[in-house]
Amino acid sequence: MFLDNLSADVICGAMGRQNWVARWTEIGDAQCLLADLNIKKGAFDEATEAWLCALTAFEVARRMVDEEDPKRGDISAKVETNIQKFRLSLRHKIERVKISCSDQAEFLAYYLPAGNSELCAPAVICISSEEETGATLLGRLLPAVIGRGMSLLIISHDDISSSSGSQVLLSCCLDYLSLRRDGNAGRIGVYGEGLSAALATDFAASDSRVGAVVCDGGLWSLTRLLASVGWMTRGAVDEDVVSELRLRLVRQLRCPALVVAGGRGIVSVSEAIKLQADCLMASIDMELAIPQMARTPAGEIENFVSFDDRIFGWLKHKLT
Template sequence: MARQNWGATWAGTGDAYRRLADLNINRKEYDGATEAWLCALTAFEVARRLVADDDPRRADVSAKVEDGLQRIGLCFGHEVESLQIACGDLGAFLAYYLPAGTPNSRTPAVICVSNEEETGVTLLGRLLPVLIGRGMSVLVLSHEHIANHARGGSQIVLSYCLDHLSARPDVDSSRIGIYGDGLSASLATDFAVYDRRIAAAVCDGGIWNWTRSRKSIDWMTSTDDGAERNMEWGRRSLLARLPKCPILVVAGGRGVVSVSEAIKLQSACMAERIEVDLVLPQLIRGGLCEEFDNFVSSDDRTFRWLEQKLAREPIAERVVG
């Protein structure tokens, strides 16, 4: 019950910021309206995580996020575009494109794929507060539109998305990255291996597929899961399937990679001179001994890393802690 009450409180906070944004728009105070809308989107995301899946308020909060994404464009001058991405025989699907807002220059871009429990518009609502001012465009997709294909289909669909971005006059085709949230982190790894045009990847480093393969082999051969020879085989197999671009693994929290697995991967990659960085979780302790992932901090560190790796000129190295 306490969790539901906190969800209602955060939803009410989002509503208050939304009213403030409308008031600032009426006054033509667009900077203040933008700030208020960004605060509203963050509050709605917190509320959405706190209420139960079957709670009607969850759908109501999601609808407010979608409305906010359309209206916030009035504040900072470039609106979210709804696009139909055609993928040949695989059909077409809806995506959301947020331009960087610098029409006279070609900027980096990131393909962002939501986790398995969320839609693309929900992910964009969560990310928008950390995207403003970074000078990069994003194309946001739903996990279900990418993952629900036969083997290899997800890579083909994502290649069409990459083709779309590469053809846009406001995007630098040599500086396109990919970010996969939740199980989509595995799709991001596979795609970065498949399509070498990707310049940076926020992914699972192949751990999800490697773990499933290792467990299947152990089960079929009745071997000890902790046997050193299996670990050595697995480590070599995993490293061989890594992307050739810089990668960032978001470990812990709601992701699919545990902190211990991520640290072992980074250690093995260092020995092979493979560039792998980590974002480790910052957990917030709530009531009843519950812990919540500080998604604001994690998203900020993730997109700082992407901003650095996709910069035209190398910028000062910053710790992704």
């Protein structure tokens, strides 16, 4: 409700922003204390609810604080601390797993089991944005996926992008999920945030095992391609040619795609709408998701709660 009703009246200048950051941080701290009390009483369900509320409150505060503000790091530290408590104290375990590849490259990831007895639950490889750690992404997604009957493998953008073989590393992630006792090779999706959306597109185009992908639909690559062509030809590219290039890139995907535009996406809404129209004409299974944004004196703030629900509702539908 708070995110839906953000406006200039809610956040008035820097002081108003700082007050709301402090308020939501206090809400998160209070929910953490409530979770600790419920754990001591053996009330695990109530503790889970309190921890999920705390993580959401911290994410609201993190999005409202300035990027250069030291409080941003403090809030991220609170998220990581509470994820560790969540891991160790509740029945719903979060595993810290090592992903290894044949070339001896390896990195750590978070694995969230589906949380039920179903051995063939769908799973999603989630890649953080270039500005987030895996723990930060996990903290935000936990409230959106608990109870959905889905497993998550959370990996950091830095762990993937720092290697020239990002597609190989993502294939190793898919191998890991496929070989788990609770895995199902036919029901694995990929979700990329920020620049990781382009990595998700490339991976879904290269590996036919991907069952659904939340990505940029190839628009990041198209933007770079058009920039190069424009520089070489010193002129604009014909729209019919651009449309054909869009379709050529998106046709490489071998699974349903949800393209995120605006907000946390790396592509413009106008380009994504053009892509959606092209895909509709070509009968390509591509949908478009645009987050609800609140414009305030502090800048645009995204309603990540409803948007994450939209994304994982789509993934559950496509992978079931």
